[in-house]
Each structure stands twice: as C-alpha cells, then as structure tokens.
Amino acid sequence: MRNRADKPAPRQWQRTFLEALSETSNVSASAKRAHVPPREAYRLRRCDSDFADAWRAALFEGYANLEMEVLGYLRDPAPxxxxxxxxxxxxxxxxxDTIAGERATRANVSAAEVRASIERKVEIFRRQIANRREPDADEH
Incomplete structure (x- = not known):
C-alpha cells in the first residue's frame, strides 16, 4: 500500500530498511533500498524508541554476520x-561499543565484559591475518 506521495507506506519502508540494515550495517544503503532519505530514518530513530530499539538490533545482527563472514573467510584455505x-x-x-551494548542487553552482562570479548576476537583475527602473511620458515 502506498501513500499519497507515492512513497512506501511507513511500516513497509521501516521493515525494508531494518532488513537491509541487518544485512549491510549501512544506513545509506538501507535507506536507498527502502526508498527513503537517510535523514528520515535518523529522524524516526530519534523520535520512536521502538524503531530505535529495532535499529540497534538490526545493526547488532549485521555486525554479527560480518564477524562470521570474516571468520569464515580466514578459515577458508581457498576463499x-x-x-x-x-x-x-x-x-x-x-x-x-554498539555491539557491546547490544550483547550486554541480550546477555545481561556488563558492556565492559562484552567489549573485552570483542577485543579478544579482533586480536585473534589480526593474528590469523599475520600468520597468513608470514611465509613458512621451512620453505626457505
């Protein structure tokens, strides 16, 4: 259903925006997919606490997906x-901090504990990258 200005109905663009945000973690790309200006999404986030909560949850999902994609990429011997x-x-x-806050809310743990967990994961990823770049000592 469309409104008079031939824009997506409010609930429809919000659903489309949030789905895209959970896939991309990118506000501009999500707004484009939902056919709304990014400023409209930001305005609604400021004015509607339910939408703000859904926004945080979508970003959390997007970052979790990215984390898994990176991990999968690093573990794949031939991506x-x-x-x-x-x-x-x-x-x-x-x-x-965004990720830590959402994880803490979901797990009922402190944001500091979640931040520390994220920092440990990022450090593991960095070590895996460094190990991939270092040639084997046995090859020389």
Whole structure:
C-alpha cells in the first residue's frame, strides 16, 4: 500500500530498511533500498524508541554476520572471493561499543565484559591475518 506521495507506506519502508540494515550495517544503503532519505530514518530513530530499539538490533545482527563472514573467510584455505579483512576489522572495532551494548542487553552482562570479548576476537583475527602473511620458515 502506498501513500499519497507515492512513497512506501511507513511500516513497509521501516521493515525494508531494518532488513537491509541487518544485512549491510549501512544506513545509506538501507535507506536507498527502502526508498527513503537517510535523514528520515535518523529522524524516526530519534523520535520512536521502538524503531530505535529495532535499529540497534538490526545493526547488532549485521555486525554479527560480518564477524562470521570474516571468520569464515580466514578459515577458508581457498576463499572464492576476496575480502577486505582490514576494513572489516576496522568497522567492527569502530562499532565495538554498539555491539557491546547490544550483547550486554541480550546477555545481561556488563558492556565492559562484552567489549573485552570483542577485543579478544579482533586480536585473534589480526593474528590469523599475520600468520597468513608470514611465509613458512621451512620453505626457505
């Protein structure tokens, strides 16, 4: 159902936006998919606590998906595609407070404990990358 301005009905664009946000963790791309300006999504997040909660949950899901994609990529001996792992790790590190807050809410643990857990995972990813880059000493 469309409204008079031929925009998606409010509930429809919100659902589309949140689904895209959980897939991409990207507000601009999600707004584009939902056919709304990003500023409208940000406005609604400020004004509607239910939408703000759903936004946080969608971002959490998106970051969890990214974390699993990075882990899968690093564990695959012959990945089918290239991944910018450094950028993915920077994104996860930049949003560790968001992730920590949502995990803490879901698990009823402190944000500091969740942040520490994320930092440990990022460090493991970094070591795996470094190990991939180092040639085997036996080959020389």
């Amino acid at each position: 089918k595609h290239r991944m910018d792992v450094a950028s993915a790790l920077r994104l996860l590190a930049a949003h560790k």
